[in-house]
Amino acid sequence: MADENQDYSRLNNRNQRRKPKKWLSLVLALAGAAVVVVLLIAVLNDKPTASNETTDDGQNKQTIADQVSGKKASDEENKEQGDEEKKDEEEQDKEEKDSKKEEVEPTDGNVKEAYKKDWEPIGTEQSGAHTTTFQEDTTDWREIERAAAEAVGLDPSSMTTWYIGNNGNGGNDIVATISGSNSAETFRVYASWADGEGWQATKVEVLKENDKN
Structure with a gap:
């Protein structure tokens, strides 16, 4: 009977010693599981959601659109500024040319003002040897009209051509x-042919009366 009590006492002692080990193992297992859960939560929270990606993509597209719109606006502003500068330069050139008028003797008593300026040839569509053609609606006729119109600042498409005639030099x-069309003044314009460059105005006379009407 005493032996049985001793065996039971030893078994009971072993069981008592094993209990802390079981609790320790259980605590460690729970701690490990908690760490895994925390890591998973951290990883999932760090990953961008589809909503965030969509928002970022929309913001990027909006930024690009704003940049493109801004560039277009800047280009248009630069173009307008360039057009204004070009217009100012043209007006300045015209004023400079007008200021270079050289008064000359009139051809007859029907002239109230006669002058020369440094006109440039207007260019030509014609090539080869040139023979002046005094027929309406020919290339030569239209180029003469344009040279005369530019010399006095008229629009050749709306002006009236009363006369074009030979003034010597073999028709050149x-x-x-x-x-x-809206001007009371009539002009007599003299021009000469420049080979390869077209007609060039040489003198303008402002008439008192239209002698070709």
Whole structure:
């Protein structure tokens, strides 16, 4: 009977010693599981959601659109500024040319003002040897009209051409009488042919009366 009590006492002692080990193992297992859960939560929270990605993509697209719109606005502003500068330069060139008028003797008593300026040839569509053609609606006729119109600042498409005639030099010198559609003044314009460069105005006379009407 005493032996049985001793065996039971030893078994009971072993069981008592094993209990702390079981609790320790259980605590460690729970701690490990908690760490895994925390890591998973951290990883999932760090990953961008589809909503965030969509928002970021929309913001990027909006930023690009704003940049493109801003560039277009800047280009248009630069173009407008360039057009204004070009217009100012043209007006300045015109004023400079007008200031370089050289008064000359009139051809007859019907002239109230006669002057010369440094006109440039207007260019030409013609090539090869040139022979002046005094026929309406020909290339030569239209180019003479344009040279005469530019010399006095008229629009060749709306002016009236009263006369174009030979003024010597084998037809390479001409005289044209023109007037603007809304102008009371009539002009007599002299021009000469420049090979490869077209007609070039040489003198303008402002008439007192239209002698070709």
